[in-house]
Amino acid sequence: MAALAYQWDREEYPLFRNFTLYSEIPAALQELQAKNPGLMKIDVIGRSAEGRELYLATVTNAQGMGQLEKYRHFMARAVEDPDQALALLREDGDLRVPVFINASLHGNEITGTDGALMLIEKLLTEGEDPEVAEVLARTVVLVNVCANPDGRVRGIAGNNGIDLNRDYLTQSQPEVQAVVQQVATRWFPSVMVDLHGYFGEGNVTIDACTIPHNPNYEYDLVGAPGIEEARAMAGEIGAGLGLAVDIPALKMKEGWDDYGPVFTPQYFMYLGAMSHTVEVKHPNQEGIRTAMLAAWGALKYAAKHREEILHRQIEVYRRGIRGETGENKGLFPFAYLIPVDRKLQRDPLEASKMVNHLVQNGIQVKKGLASFEAEGVIYPPGTYVVPMRQGLRGLANTMLWPGEDLSQRVKAMYDVSVYSFPHMCGFDARPVGEEFSAALEPVRSASRLKGVFERGAGQVYAFPAENNDAVKVANLLLKEGFSVCRTAQGFRDFLPGTFLVQGGEDLPARLTALTEEYYVHITGVGAVGVAALPIRLRKVAVVGDNFGAYQAMKEMGFDVSFVQYIHLNRGYDLTAHGFEALILAGTETGIWRDPFADWLGVGYGVHFALVERGRQQLRNFLQAGHDFIGIGYAGAKLNEEAQLLPAEFSFTADATTGFMPENVQAAQSAENGLCLIDADPQDLLTYSFGRAERVYAFGPVWFSKVPAEAKIAAHFSPGNFYQKGFWLNPAQAAGQPVVIYGSKEGRKTVLMGIDPTFRCYTPATYRLLANALYYLGL
DSSP states (O other), rough: OOGGGGGGGGGOOOOOOSSSOOGGHHHHHHHHHHHHGGGGEEEEEEEEEEEEEEEEEEEEEOOHTTTTHHHHHHHHHHOOHHHHHHHHHHHOOOOOOOEEEEOOTTTOOOOHHHHHHHHHHHHHHTHHHHHHHHHHHHHEEEEOOOHHHHHHHHHHSTTTBGGGOOOTOOOOEEEEHHIIIIIIIIOOOOOEEEEEEEOOOEEEEEEEOBOOTTTOOHHEEEEEEHHHHHHHHHHHHHHHHHOOHHHHHHHSSSSSOOOTTSSSSHHHHTTEEEEEEEESOOSHHHHHHHHHHHHHHHHHHHHHHHHHHHHHHHHHHHHHHHTOTTTOOTOOOSSEOOOOOTOOOHHHHHHHHHHHHHTTTTOOOOOEOOOETTTTTTTTOEEEESSSSSSHHHHHHHHHOOOOBBBTTTTTSSSOOOOOHHHHOOOOOOEEEOOOOOOEEEOOOOOOOOOOEEEOOOOOEEEESHHHHHHHHHHHHHTOEEEEEEEEEETTBEEEEEEEEEEOTHHHHHHHHHHHHHHEEEEEEOOOOSEEOOOOOOOOOEEEEOOOOHHHHHHTTEEEOOHHHHHHHHHHHHTTTTEEEEEEESSSSTTTTTTTTIIIIOTTOSSSSOOOOHHHHHHHHHHTOOOOEEEEHHHHHHHHHHHSSSOOEEEEESSOOOOOOOOOOOSSOOOEEEEEEETTSSSTSTTOOOOOOOEEEEOOOOEEEEEEEEEEEEEOOOOSEEEEEEOOOOOGGOOOOOEEEEEEEEEEEEEEETTTTTTGGGGGGHHHHHHHHHHTTO
16 A cells, blocks of 8 residues: 555545546646647636636637637627627627536536536537537637636635635635636626536436526526526436436426526626526536536537527627616616715725726726716715616626515525625615716726825824724734734724724834825824723634635734634644634534535535534634634534533524425525624724614524623614515514623633625625624733
8 A cells, every 4th residue: 555655645635536637637638629729729817716727728610719809809899889799790690609618616516627628529529520510610618627726626615715606796716706807708608507516316407597586687588598508408418318407497486596696607697698507416427427418508509599699698788778677667777876985985995996896897887077966966076987778787786786675575595685785895886866967987997095194193093993904904013013902992083993003213104105005094193091902813713614704804914724624524633733713604504414415425425514523623622712703503503512602592494495405404594684783882892883784694693592791792683674685584583682702711702693704795894703803812
């Protein structure tokens, strides 16, 4: 056995022998290209979070390879001038359907990459087959060969706790950003296929999806027609492998919906694409071939129906530009206004970031050159305007609208039921229904915001914790050796939790430089005269899935490290690695049960969940006296098992779990929505927050019993605190504690029933977790 030891020392997770390691992909692509060089080109479109290359293979026939820019420009032009695009489509018989194949976005769903390579080989080597020739002549095939290199190398689904297939509206991860910039908004694909797995002994599954359908995309143009394409894909799998295929739209009433805009296929639907997720059965050769046949079926359908597919996609853009609403009257305003003037804007920093995000997604944004009036309000020069009569109005509206309540329409939802950047990031975007006139110019990026430094009385400098940049600056100054603390009470015009910094003669120059880079207002205040709380950054382990604590807190400058389940399951000792505190976040699924291994039998030797031996590592760490921040069901349950704070908790359990097969039942349902909480601005856990603060809650938890040794920092607001989303019985949580904390035997514990950094969707509440980390440092 010693001769084989090198196999276990390799960086990459050892996949089954008939699968392609990430490190083997470049050679595999070069070998394939050599089979028919004139039909394929290979581009590196970006890098992963750990720096690995993302490979995009472009395949079409030899004539098409010389016309790629023509086809690409046609699609981009269609967004801006659909009438001209329709005229070109009638005149030019060589305009092709761009089809995007996205492989193995979840790193442990390994069949997609090999299925994509098999598809490429078929296209390059079977050109004499009339069906292959037709596909090559009528489509441009764009293949993201390995959408998650780090996940494939590590043997895990996501990166840094972020599920890439829940990141397509937020775009917090470089792998997603690369696809949006280099594929989505360059090519505007007409068809998109996302290759996933596994359903074990269940049938292969191909979207189209159940109700409810998000009203912001044109379902009659991109959703309903996708059913026929899904049938064609299923037919290829049935003919090639004899496998049964389920299409949820034809089998299920609800629970496998395409409502949430965060998924890869759903994002592409807003660009006018027919989009499909493909779930294969097992990580084996049959699974590879299933993935290939699904993609092949989509290509055949696209080639056969080229004209009607392009017509429908162009019609999506035409409706947007003409302002046609059909049955969705009142859904689309005339425009959204995003002011940056502090008198009209809660958070100019997040507003400015949103403008850049819109532009990066191909959405038209303009800026006022002079003051103008809209619906009785005077807006100053520099106000941003997002006109809704544009080709990508559906994408723009799904980013900026307030959402809707689905609780009376369905009994199950697959995942996210509301997404509103203004509400979840905490800035103002004002819908204007009435048409108005203004002098506007197009925007390519938001004007850079700068902070303010007022030397004032000097010696001690204060800046309020009013945005996320304030936390970044405080932590940066602390790391640079300056004395930084927070006020325990308010003083003058400053609220409790204001940052104070002291230093030598070099401090003013440093603060001046920081206000050039960060949007903070720093004032010299001299003597303060109120109690101050010191800041200390502790070394914190972050554990969990489907959340954004690691990335959000890392960006803010905290000393956090992401620890993967796979390491804890193998005995990783947090204390031995120098950690002082733990953050655990998540729902029941993935921590207290592993549906892939327990019900589906497709773990292939790897537990994707945190299993009992991994959970024991966490209990050992906490029972040794280390501090803890527990978020959601996972945090409350570990608090209970480790016997920290004797609190009792309740959670959502009224809906069925739409994202699992019928035989898999979860204790906790995935109900979620926008809610109001009442926070105490005097409490160190909720500095800078107050009454009726809007938050997002996914699988919310509330505390039905709070022990005497714990304090309550925030409640769900009483009465109708739930606003938008999907929550069948919110009344049970009205007025209930949602953030509690306390100390027992010298160990600090914070429990949060909402995840303030959920999947990096919620910058408006990042500072709640920052406050908790500062509390641990006291």
